[in-house]
Amino acid sequence: MNETATPLLEVEGISKRFGATLALSDVSFDVRAGEVHALMGENGAGKSTLMKIISGNYQPDTGTIQISGTPAVMASPRDAMTAGVAIIHQELNTIPDMTVAENLATGSEPARFGVLDRRTMVAQAREKLARVGAQIDPTRPIGRLSVGMQQMVEIARAVAENARVLVLDEPTASLSRTESEQLFALIRSMRDQGMGLIYISHRMEEVWELADRVTVFRDGKLIGTRDMRADGPDRTTPGDIVRMMVGREISDLYVRTQHPAGEVRLSVRDLTGPGGIGPVSFDVRGGQVVGMVGLIGAGRTEVARLIYGADRATGGTVSLDGSPLRVRNPIEGLRAGVGLLPESRKDQALFLDLTVKDNISMSTLKQHSVAGVLRGGPLVRAVRGVMDQLKVRSNALGLESRALSGGNQQKLVLGRLLLQRPKLLILDEPTRGVDIGAKSEIYRLINEIAGTGAAVLVISSDLPEALGISDELLVMRAGQIVATLDARRATEETVMQHATGVSADDAAPTETAGTAR
Amino acid sequence: MSTSTAPTTDPTVQPPENRGFPVAYWWDRVGIFLVLLLLIALMSAIAPNFLSVDNAVNVARSVSINAILAAGMTVVILTAGIDLSVGSILAVAGVGGVLLATNGVPTPLALLGGIAIGALCGAVNGALIAWLALPAFIVTLGSLTYLRGLAYSMLDGQPLVATDLGFRGIGNGSVAGIPQPVIVMLVVYVVFWFLLERTRFGRHVYAVGGNIEAARLAGINVKRVLLSTYMLSGAAAGVAGLIFSARVLSAQPTAGNGYELDAIAAVVLGGTSLAGGRGRIFGTLVGAVIIGVLSNGLVLLDVPFFYQLIIKGVVIIIAIALDSLKRFARSTS
Numbered sequence: 128m129n130e131t132a133t134p135l136l137e138v139e140g141i142s143k144r145f146g147a148t149l150a151l152s153d154v155s156f157d158v159r160a161g162e163v164h165a166l167m168g169e170n171g172a173g174k175s176t177l178m179k180i181i182s183g184n185y186q187p188d189t190g191t192i193q194i195s196g197t198p199a200v201m202a203s204p205r206d207a208m209t210a211g212v213a214i215i216h217q218e219l220n221t222i223p224d225m226t227v228a229e230n231l232a233t234g235s236e237p238a239r240f241g242v243l244d245r246r247t248m249v250a251q252a253r254e255k256l257a258r259v260g261a262q263i264d265p266t267r268p269i270g271r272l273s274v275g276m277q278q279m280v281e282i283a284r285a286v287a288e289n290a291r292v293l294v295l296d297e298p299t300a301s302l303s304r305t306e307s308e309q310l311f312a313l314i315r316s317m318r319d320q321g322m323g324l325i326y327i328s329h330r331m332e333e334v335w336e337l338a339d340r341v342t343v344f345r346d347g348k349l350i351g352t353r354d355m356r357a358d359g360p361d362r363t364t365p366g367d368i369v370r371m372m373v374g375r376e377i378s379d380l381y382v383r384t385q386h387p388a389g390e391v392r393l394s395v396r397d398l399t400g401p402g403g404i405g406p407v408s409f410d411v412r413g414g415q416v417v418g419m420v421g422l423i424g425a426g427r428t429e430v431a432r433l434i435y436g437a438d439r440a441t442g443g444t445v446s447l448d449g450s451p452l453r454v455r456n457p458i459e460g461l462r463a464g465v466g467l468l469p470e471s472r473k474d475q476a477l478f479l480d481l482t483v484k485d486n487i488s489m490s491t492l493k494q495h496s497v498a499g500v501l502r503g504g505p506l507v508r509a510v511r512g513v514m515d516q517l518k519v520r521s522n523a524l525g526l527e528s529r530a531l532s533g534g535n536q537q538k539l540v541l542g543r544l545l546l547q548r549p550k551l552l553i554l555d556e557p558t559r560g561v562d563i564g565a566k567s568e569i570y571r572l573i574n575e576i577a578g579t580g581a582a583v584l585v586i587s588s589d590l591p592e593a594l595g596i597s598d599e600l601l602v603m604r605a606g607q608i609v610a611t612l613d614a615r616r617a618t619e620e621t622v623m624q625h626a627t628g629v630s631a632d633d634a635a636p637t638e639t640a641g642t643a644r
Numbered sequence: 645m646s647t648s649t650a651p652t653t654d655p656t657v658q659p660p661e662n663r664g665f666p667v668a669y670w671w672d673r674v675g676i677f678l679v680l681l682l683l684i685a686l687m688s689a690i691a692p693n694f695l696s697v698d699n700a701v702n703v704a705r706s707v708s709i710n711a712i713l714a715a716g717m718t719v720v721i722l723t724a725g726i727d728l729s730v731g732s733i734l735a736v737a738g739v740g741g742v743l744l745a746t747n748g749v750p751t752p753l754a755l756l757g758g759i760a761i762g763a764l765c766g767a768v769n770g771a772l773i774a775w776l777a778l779p780a781f782i783v784t785l786g787s788l789t790y791l792r793g794l795a796y797s798m799l800d801g802q803p804l805v806a807t808d809l810g811f812r813g814i815g816n817g818s819v820a821g822i823p824q825p826v827i828v829m830l831v832v833y834v835v836f837w838f839l840l841e842r843t844r845f846g847r848h849v850y851a852v853g854g855n856i857e858a859a860r861l862a863g864i865n866v867k868r869v870l871l872s873t874y875m876l877s878g879a880a881a882g883v884a885g886l887i888f889s890a891r892v893l894s895a896q897p898t899a900g901n902g903y904e905l906d907a908i909a910a911v912v913l914g915g916t917s918l919a920g921g922r923g924r925i926f927g928t929l930v931g932a933v934i935i936g937v938l939s940n941g942l943v944l945l946d947v948p949f950f951y952q953l954i955i956k957g958v959v960i961i962i963a964i965a966l967d968s969l970k971r972f973a974r975s976t977s
Contacts (some may be wrong), residue, residue, distance in 0.1 A: 461863035469861050476861065478854040480921045481847075489851055490862045491846040501845045525738060543862065 134159045134290045135197040135323040136212065143176055143191030144260045148532070150176040154190070154349045156342060158292055158323035163314060165326045167612055168344035168372055174327055177344075178294050182214040183207035195291075200316040214294040219277050221510040223270025228252035230269050255287040256280070259313055275306030282313065295363070298332060310469040311337060331365050341461075343371040380563070381595025382570040384578065388598070389413030390448075392582035393434070393551050398443035400433045402433050404444055404606045411551070411582040416573060418597030419586045422628050425591035426606040427586045428470050429625065431553045436460035441616065447550055461490060464551030470556050472533070475541040479529040483519070484510050486528045487542040513542040516575075517567060534565020541628075542570060552576055555586045570596055599607060602626050666698075676915055676930050683934060692796030694944055701823060702732025707936035708825035709734075709884045711929055713903055714910035715836045716840040719873045721911050722840075722851040725780040727874060728922045729769060730881040730907055732791035734900030737762040738885030739798050742806050742895035749863035751810035751924040756976025760974075764876020765791055771869035789903070795897040825887045832883060837925045839876075849873060853920030910935055911957075915962040917970075931963075 133158035143151040150487060151173045156162050162301040167172045178186040181192060183201035192199050201207045209212075211600045221230050223636070228249045229236075237247040252265035269277055285293055295314070297309045314324055314337060328334055334341060335355075340450040341363070342352040350371045353363040391410045399405035404426045411417045419427045432438045434445055436454030445452045447463060454460040460467070469475035478486055487510045488495065495506040510578060514521050517538045528536055537557065544552060554573065558566045573596060577583045597614040602625040610625040683807040704720040713730045713822045741758030745751060765787065772783045817824040840846035848869045860866050881900075888899050914931030916923025938959065942952045 195922070265681045435861075436945075457861050458863045459863055467861065469858075474855070474857060476858050480853050481850055485847055485850070489864070491849065492847055496844045499845060501842055501844060501847070543958060 132160065134193075135195055137193045137196075138177070139183060139191050139193075140189045141177065141180060141188050143180060143185060145604065148347075150347050151180075151187070151571050152347045154344075154350060154633050156352075158325055160291075160323055161315065161318055162339040163241075163318055163324045163337045165328060165338035165341045166344065167328070167341060167351075167368060172344035172372075173347040174344050175296070175399050177345075178296065178325070178327070181207065181292075182294065183210055183212075208288055208290075211289055211291035212294070213288065213290035213292070215278060215281050215285065215298060216298065217272065217298075217300055219281060220278065221269045221277050224331045227256075227263055227269050227272070227280055228265035230280060231265070231287070232306075236454045238296065252357070255283045257640075258286055259283045260316070264286075273303075273306065275310065278302070278310065279313070281631075285316070290322070292323045292325065296327045297329070298326075298459045299328065299330065301572060307323060307333075323530045328556060334368075337363070340369065343368060345372060349566055351611045368497060380567055380570065380576045381592065382489075382567070382597070383416070383596050384574055386414035386577055388415050389580055392448055393584070394446045394449075395430075395434065395602060396444045398430065398433055398445060399428055399441045400438060402606070403431065404429045404433070407603075407606075407608050408609060409601055409611070411584055413580045414583055415599065416577050416583045416585060418593040418595050418600045419584060419603060420588070420590065420593045420600055420622055422601035423588065425603040425626065427603050428555055429601070429606075431555050431584070431586060433465060434460070434551075435465050435553060437467065437469075464548050464550035465548075466544040466552045468544060468552075468554040468557055469560075472560070477528055477536055480527060482525050483514075483528055483531070484524045485538060487513055490543050491546040509546060509584060513545050516545065517542050517572070531561060532565070534561035535567065537561050538565060541547050545572075545576070549581060551584070555582045556588060557585060558587075558592060558617065590622060594619065594622070604628055647865040649706045662912065674963060676913065676934070680750055680930055680934050680937070683937055687937060687944075691941045691944040694913045694941055699940065699944075701826075703820070703933070703936050703940045704826045704939065707932050708823070708902065708912060710906045710935065711829050711932035712832050712880050712887070713907040714928045714932050715832050715898075715915075715925060716877030717904075717907045718911050718914070718916055718923060718925050719836065719840065719849060720780070720877045721853075721908075721916050721918060722849050722920060722923055722935075723870060723873050724856070724918075725773065725873065726784060726908070726918075727769065728781065728784040728904045729765070729787035729898035730877060730884075731764045731796065731903035732788050732880035733762050733878050734885040734888060734903060735795035735897055736791050736798070736884035736885070737887040738899050739795050739895040739897060741811070741882075742804060742809065742889045745810045746804070746806050749796065755811055755814075756888055758886045760880050763879040766874040766881070767871060768874070769878070770874030773874065774867035774868055774870040792901075795843040795899075797895050799895060801864075801897065803897065805893065806889075806895065807893050808872045808892055809890060812890045812893055814887050815892070817926075827890070828834055828883065828887060831953070832880060833925060833929055836876075836880075838968055840925055845869070853922075857863075857920070876957020891963065904957060905960075906932075906935060909960040909963065911974040912960070912967055915967075917967055918964070935959075 137157040139155045141151055141154045142149070145493070149575070152176060154173070157178070168174050176185065180187050181201065181538065183204045183206050183434065186202070187484065192201060199210050211382060222233070231252045232248050233369065237244045237251065256263050256265065256506070259279060259282050261276070261283060262274065263276055263280065270279060272280070280434055282293070302310065315328070318324055325411050326334070326337060337628055338355050340352055340354055343350045355363055357363070389412050392413045392510060393411040395410070396408045397406040407430055414533065419430070423425050429438065431439045435460050436456050439455060447465070452463050454463060454465070457467070473479070482508065488506055492501065494510060495502050510524065511521050514523070519535055519538055528539055531539070541557070557573070558568050561569065573583060573585065585593070585597060600612040600614045600617055600622065601608050602610040602622055611627070612621065652925060684771040693699060697850050713734065716729060717727055730795065737758045741754055744757045745754035749757065769784055769787055772778050773780050801973060814824045814828055840849060848859070850863050851862065851864055854867055885899065889895055910932035911928050911935055912918060912922070912927070912931070914923070914927030918932060935956070939952065942955065
């Protein structure tokens with residue numbers, strides 16, 4: 128790596144404000160030719176905003192962008208492309224019904240007298256794919272390819288358009304192990320050809336394997352950049368990076384009080400659902416926090432939805448406090464005393480256009496109305512009570528929930544559940560995409576709710592979290608519960624062995640790509 | 645395991661003071677009202693006889709039917725739906741009300757009957773949309789056609805004149821100088837405002853329109869909410885149909901043809917988002933008045949009818965463009 132050469136891309140003093148939120152504050156950053164520069168940080172730390180600025184999707188409020196030493200204005204994604212900056216988004220940008228060749232040619236279709244020249248198009252596509260070493264038939268519809276192959280096509284397109292800086296946003300999120308390996312090989316070869324790669328990932332192992340430098344973001348600020356190739360006293364350890372990301376020691380984060388485990392409240396027997404879920408059987412006692420872990424696609428969310436009535440069970444029994452629970456829809460689940468915090472806050476839980484008050488009270492309006500007419504006073508008092516409990520300032524009552532941070536939005540959904548006073552609370556990824564401060568609040572709340580004697584089931588893909596807050600862990604694999612572990616004694620390794628079905632001594636696992644994070 | 649709680653010094657725990665863009669914020673709330681005031685000022689300056697009590701009463705009376713249709717339409721559009729059949733429902737309910745009244749049914753019952761016919765037509769729409777999950781656009785496009793046919797068939801295609809109609813007052817009468825249709829319109833708006841802002845149902849309407857999956861998971865009976873909104877729209881169209889019949893002292897199977905477009909325009913002008921979940925009922929009233937003032941002013945200015953259509957169409961497109969601009973601004977903030 129040539130440290131003195133002009134960086135391919137250099138940004139200086141970039142700030143970006145959205146409404147009242149400062150998404151990026153005075154960030155300076157560069158990418159050199161022939162390096163992989165990893166970006167790390169929690170969701171909402173500012174990585175994506177910066178990437179959207181350098182790819183021309185957002186305009187910075189202040190700051191400059193230079194391409195190979197020349198000031199550049201990225202007024203649109205097209206400008207960025209012309210300047211040689213391309214981005215591979217987490218959600219792929221392909222058109223599923225069109226062939227690989229058509230996708231590769233979008234915007235520059237070869238034509239003779241205005242008629243599409245298919246033969247040339249396919250030949251060009253073959254050439255573009257060869258440059259990234261991808262063996263893909265250009266005449267296949269792209270939607271039939273695996274996500275990994277589609278990603279290769281996108282990279283091929285970027286390379287064909289002479290991208291010098293390529294941004295990869297969580298590229299391995301839905302890749303298999305083999306596909307990931309292929310991608311890493313391609314990334315290394317692009318690096319060796321002098322491209323600059325920006326690699327965004329939450330996976331420490333990958334960053335460790337690939338990155339030449341790592342930059343950490345937190346709360347819209349650039350915390351620091353570390354040279355991963357440095358040795359001796361400047362050597363970086365994984366612990367250094369984690370400390371930079373969270374800004375505190377992890378061990379203080381999790382909260383778990385020993386509550387006296389009460390009677391069995393939730394009892395699930397041979398529950399089955401569509402898509403090969405179950406049969407699963409387990410119990411949750413009052414005052415107990417049970418964690419449900421497993422790889423993505425292991426069936427955890429599906430089990431939660433069956434218990435709540437969001438989906439219909441095909442067999443088995445569920446009982447709550449000894450009486451059978453037969454729910455066909457969420458209305459019945461809610462009425463029976465089950466509360467669910469859904470997996471996706473924005474898609475399944477929040478009403479972004481509605482106020483904090485409306486969001487918190489939406490499931491319990493009946494208790495605060497007479498003949499369908501709302502009683503404003505008691506409603507506001509109940510909502511204020513919950514907001515105090517959540518430590519959300521009560522003058523936020525009339526704000527649109529859209530204006531809040533991810534962490535506060537998640538607290539609103541939790542607040543809605545608190546008002547329901549559920550006997551059984553199911554939390555599906557309660558801390559996904561929330562900042563560290565809100566995380567610790569959420570852990571405190573989970574602990575408090577369990578303290579009131581409710582049964583709590585927490586689905587988490589964050590293993591340290593699941594281990595840190597649960598009393599008991601249920602490990603799922605392929606729609607079944609494969610292990611029940613004491614969370615105080617279990618380790619990440621034992622959990623992963625059960626989740627993947629591969630013990631540590633065995634050959635290299637084939638399925639860890641979808642590993643829970 | 646430690647039980648210590650981490651300190652909550654994180655700044656993001658504090659919600660922001662307000663939504664940031666104060667201009668956008670206020671435009672959302674009073675912008676459309678300013679547009680109306682400007683339009684009135686403009687028309688007063690250039691249109692002869694525009695600024696008079698008589699003309700104001702005229703405008704109010706002519707606005708009332710569209711405004712009532714638009715009130716029902718607002719509730720439907722808030723759920724991200726659409727009701728293209730309101731004009732046809734107006735005809736069926738108007739014809740039904742006259743038939744009841746001219747066949748010996750007491751006036752109050754005939755009025756209730758007309759509204760019930762409207763609500764029933766809406767219930768069929770709502771049931772198909774909620775339970776069969778058919779797109780609202782297609783369902784109500786179909787009912788726009790079959791209900792028009794029904795209105796014709798009820799009278800064998802001929803208008804039925806009823807000069808001594810028991811409820812002719814709601815079309816032509818006045819109370820203290822205020823035309824009765826205007827009073828009915830105001831009552832409809834107060835009722836709809838109450839439903840949307842002060843009842844559980846109203847919150848559910850906004851929830852379903854804002855995020856239907858979240859509404860379902862929050863335990864809201866989404867199907868019942870959808871059914872109710874189309875019934876309300878149908879009932880409002882029923883009220884409008886009765887006023888229409890009373891004004892022309894007859895049952896007209898052609899009544900309300902094409903009225904759905906003006907109603908939708910009033911809703912969108914009034915700031916309700918076609919994507920659902922955002923909007924205010926009184927915005928719709930202002931939107932309907934803008935359309936009424938514009939039409940009235942153009943007539944007073946002797947603008948030929950076809951130019952009036954062009955101007956109205958352009959105004960509607962501008963309103964929809966503003967809506968999508970607002971949505972764009974929100975999605976990037």
